[in-house]
Amino acid sequence: MSGTSEGPAPAADLDRAVVTDSDFSTSPRTASSPSQASPTYRSAFAAAPLAMAVVDREGVVVGANETLGELLGSAPEALAGQVAAELVDLASDARTWHAYQEVLRGRQARLRCTRRLKHPDGQSVWVQVTVAPLGTGGPGVLLSLADISSHRELQARLRHLQMHDPVTRLPNRTLFFERLSAALEVESYAQGGTGRIGLCYLDLDGFKAINDTLGHRVGDRLLAAVAERLTRCADEAGLTRGSAPLVARLGGDEFALLVEDSTGTDQLADLAEAVLKAIQAPFDISGRRLSVSASIGVVERHAAGTTPTALVQAADTTLYWAKADGKSRWTLFDPERNAHRMTRQALASTLRPAIERGEFTLEYQPLVGMEDGRLRGVEALVRWNHPQFGMLTPNRFIGLAEEDGSIVQLGRWVLATACRQARQWQLDHPGEPPIFVSVNVAVRQVWDSDLVQDVADILAETGLAPGLLQLELTESAVMGSAGRPLQALQALSDMGVHIAIDDFGTGYSNLAYLSRLPVAVLKLDGSFVRGFQYEGTGASPNPADEVVVEAMIQLAHRLGLTVTAECVETSAQASRLRRIGCDTGQGWLYSRPVAPDRISELMGGQTVGNP
Numbered sequence: 368m369s370g371t372s373e374g375p376a377p378a379a380d381l382d383r384a385v386v387t388d389s390d391f392s393t394s395p396r397t398a399s400s401p402s403q404a405s406p407t408y409r410s411a412f413a414a415a416p417l418a419m420a421v422v423d424r425e426g427v428v429v430g431a432n433e434t435l436g437e438l439l440g441s442a443p444e445a446l447a448g449q450v451a452a453e454l455v456d457l458a459s460d461a462r463t464w465h466a467y468q469e470v471l472r473g474r475q476a477r478l479r480c481t482r483r484l485k486h487p488d489g490q491s492v493w494v495q496v497t498v499a500p501l502g503t504g505g506p507g508v509l510l511s512l513a514d515i516s517s518h519r520e521l522q523a524r525l526r527h528l529q530m531h532d533p534v535t536r537l538p539n540r541t542l543f544f545e546r547l548s549a550a551l552e553v554e555s556y557a558q559g560g561t562g563r564i565g566l567c568y569l570d571l572d573g574f575k576a577i578n579d580t581l582g583h584r585v586g587d588r589l590l591a592a593v594a595e596r597l598t599r600c601a602d603e604a605g606l607t608r609g610s611a612p613l614v615a616r617l618g619g620d621e622f623a624l625l626v627e628d629s630t631g632t633d634q635l636a637d638l639a640e641a642v643l644k645a646i647q648a649p650f651d652i653s654g655r656r657l658s659v660s661a662s663i664g665v666v667e668r669h670a671a672g673t674t675p676t677a678l679v680q681a682a683d684t685t686l687y688w689a690k691a692d693g694k695s696r697w698t699l700f701d702p703e704r705n706a707h708r709m710t711r712q713a714l715a716s717t718l719r720p721a722i723e724r725g726e727f728t729l730e731y732q733p734l735v736g737m738e739d740g741r742l743r744g745v746e747a748l749v750r751w752n753h754p755q756f757g758m759l760t761p762n763r764f765i766g767l768a769e770e771d772g773s774i775v776q777l778g779r780w781v782l783a784t785a786c787r788q789a790r791q792w793q794l795d796h797p798g799e800p801p802i803f804v805s806v807n808v809a810v811r812q813v814w815d816s817d818l819v820q821d822v823a824d825i826l827a828e829t830g831l832a833p834g835l836l837q838l839e840l841t842e843s844a845v846m847g848s849a850g851r852p853l854q855a856l857q858a859l860s861d862m863g864v865h866i867a868i869d870d871f872g873t874g875y876s877n878l879a880y881l882s883r884l885p886v887a888v889l890k891l892d893g894s895f896v897r898g899f900q901y902e903g904t905g906a907s908p909n910p911a912d913e914v915v916v917e918a919m920i921q922l923a924h925r926l927g928l929t930v931t932a933e934c935v936e937t938s939a940q941a942s943r944l945r946r947i948g949c950d951t952g953q954g955w956l957y958s959r960p961v962a963p964d965r966i967s968e969l970m971g972g973q974t975v976g977n978p
Contacts, residue, residue: 418494418512421501422451424471429507438494438512440487451510455496456482470498470508481515493519532616534587535594543615543623547675550627556670565629565667567612567639568682571620571646572660572694581655588652589659590620596645597622604638612638623682626667632699635667639697647695662689663697684708710756715767717753722776726752729784730960734805734931734953735975737945742969744803744837746953747785748960749777761807769811778812783825788963790831796970805837805867810852819858833863837888841869853884860885867931872919881926889923891916893934896954899943917947924948 412419418435420428428449436443439454446454457480458464469475478498483491494512501509530542538546549555556562571593578586597614601624605611613625624642629635646661664685666678681700689698721727731745751759768774789804812818826833838859856866867888868881872895881889898912920930932944935954944952957975958965969975 418514420446420451420510421507422471422498422510423507426451426467426471428454428510435512438486438492438514439484455484455494455510455512457496457498467498470500473500476500492516535591535616537594537598537622538613538615540615540617543613543617543625544675546613547625547678550625551670551673551675551678553671556628560628561630562670563629563631563667564670564673564678565626565632565635565638565665566678566682567624567626567635567642567663567665567697568617568679568686569622569624569642569646569661569663570686570690572662572690574620574659577657577659585653585655585657589650589657590616592650592652593622593646593659596648597624597642600624600638600641600645604641629667632665632667635665636697636699639663639665643695643697660695662686662694664689664700665697666700668700681705711767713755714753714759714764715771718764718768718771719773719776721751721753722773722780726754727777727780728752729781729788730962731788731804731966732953732960733958733966733969733975734803734951735957737932737941737949737952740957740975742802742966742975743951744805745789745966746805746839747781747788747807749781765809769809772811772815774809774811775816778809779816779821779825782806782808782821783829786825786829786831786836789835790829792963792967792970793831793835795967799970801832801835802966802970803835803837803865804831805839807839807869810840813852813855819855819862822859822864823862834865837865837867839867839869839890857885860887870933881923881928886928888929888931889919890931890933890953891919891949893954896932896934896936896940896944899940913943913947916944916949920948 412430413432415432416434418432418438420431420435423429428446428451431443431446433443436446439446452458452464452467457467457478463478463480466475466478470478476499478496480496481493482496483493486492492514493516495515497511497513498508499511501507530539530545531537532539550564574586574589577589594614594616601612601614604626608628610627613623613627615623615625617623624638626635626638642663643661646659650657650659664682664687666682666685668678684705685698685700688701688704689696692698728750729747730750731747733742734744734746735741736743749761749765751764753759765774768777785804785806789802793801808818822836822838825831826836840856860866865887866885867890868886869890870892871889872892895912895916899916923930929950930948931951931953932940932949933953935941935944935952935956937956940954941952941956958969
C-alpha cells in the first residue's frame, strides 16, 4: 500500500507504505546491472525520463542514470558507491527501513513510499520512491524516483480550499476541529507547556438584520471585515506568547478563537474583552456605516480529560448564556450553572414518560377558617418522585411542563386525582361537613385543552359536587383573560365550580376588574402576610401593611368574594389577619403539605394547628 501526507512536513513524518508481493511483477529477462546489460538496455537506462539507480544487496548504488543525477543535483558517476538509503531518506522511520531491508534480502517484492528531498539549489522536490528486485536471482534491486511535486502542490491547494472559508479566508469548521483534536492529544501537551486550553466562541448580535435588509453581498463583506479584526486581536495577543490563537469561522456569523497552552481564565478574559471592543467599533461597508456587537462564550480548562465535542458544547452553552444575559458581553463557563441546565434538560426529556409511569403524587395543605380554626378545604400540591433526583416540588418542573405542553396531561391527572380523593374523604367521614379541594390550573390548560369538558367529565366520574372544587389561576392569567379563557372561567363558574385568584396583589391588582370576572376567592400573596411577622425580630410593625391588606379584604367582601391568606406562620400573623376580617388561612402555622391520611385525621372537627 502507499500513502502521502497532506502538506509540507519533515521527511521522517511523511506517510509511508509498503507494497506486498501482489503488487509486484518483474521481467525475468531484465538485466541485473547496467554494466552487465546489453547495449540496448544500457541506452534505455541512461536515457530514461524516470530517475533510476541499481542498488546491490548491501544497499550501495552500483549505477545511476542522468535523470537521477539531475533530480539529486549530482553527477551520475558521483552517486555510485553511495548508500542508497541515505540518498532518499529510507532509514528515517523503522517501518520503511524494515521493508527496504526485506526487499534487499529478496523476502519482499516491492517497497513504495513518498519522500521530500532537498535539491542543492534549496528547492524541495516531492518524489515517489519505488524499490523492486531487478529479476529472479539478480544481484540487486532497482531504485526509481518519480517527481510528484506538481501533484503534491495541487493536493495542497485543494486541501487549503477544503479547509478554509471562501468568504473570510479563515480556517473553517473542519480545520478548526482538526487543530482542536490535535491540541487535545496527550502527546501535544504531556511533554511541556501549560497543559491547558481555552476557547472564545462568539456570535454576532444584529448580523441577521443586516444580512436580511442589505443583502448577502454586504453581509459577506461585513463577515470578512470582522474576520480581519479578529485576526488582528489574535496577532496582538500572540505578541506576548509563542503563538497567536487560531481564528476560525465555524459557519454563519459564528467564529472561534482557540488558545493552546493557555495560562488561565485571565488570559481568555483579556482576549474576549479585546474582541468585544474591536467588534463594537463601526464598520464602513459599501458606503454604509454598520454597527454590530458580539456575544462570547469563554471556556478555559485542563486539556487532559477534555474532548473536542465537550469543549465546544461548553462554549456553545456559555455563548447562549451571554445572549440570554443581554448580549454584547462575554460570559465565563460556570460548571454549577451548567449542571442546573443539564438537570433541567434531563427533567424536560423525561416529563411525559414520568406521567405515564405514575411517578407523580399529591400532597394536601389545609385551608383553615380564621375564626374557628376548623378545616375548610385543602390545596392539592403535586410532587414528582423522580428516580434520580428524588422528590421534586412544583417549582422544579411546572415551568418545563408549561413550555412543552405536558402541563395539559399532568394537569388533567392532578385534577382527577384530587377530585377522587376529596370524594373519598367525604365518603369516609359522612358525619363531617365535606371539605373542598383547590387545584392549580395553568393558562395553557385553558388554551390547549377543553378544560370545561375535562372538569365536567371528572366530576361526573368521581361523584364530587362542583361546589367542592376550587380552581386556582394566577392573578396575571385571570386579569389578562379574554376570549376563550374568560368564556371557560364563566362556564366553570356557572357549573358551580369556585374560581380563585392565586398570589393576588403581585400583578395587575385591578380590583375594579374583579366585578366583571367569575371569581369567588382571592388568595393574598405571602409577601403581604410576611409583613405582619415581627415576633422575635425586635422590629415594629408597619401600620401601612395592615392598612393595605385590610382595604383589599374589605373591598373583596363588598364584591362578594372571600379572602384566603397564604404563608401564615405565626400566631401573631393569624391574630392580625383575623382582626381585619380575613376568611381563611394557609401556612405552616396550621400544617405543611401532608399525605391524604393526615388530612383524614384532621377531619374530626378539632382545630387545626395552633392559631
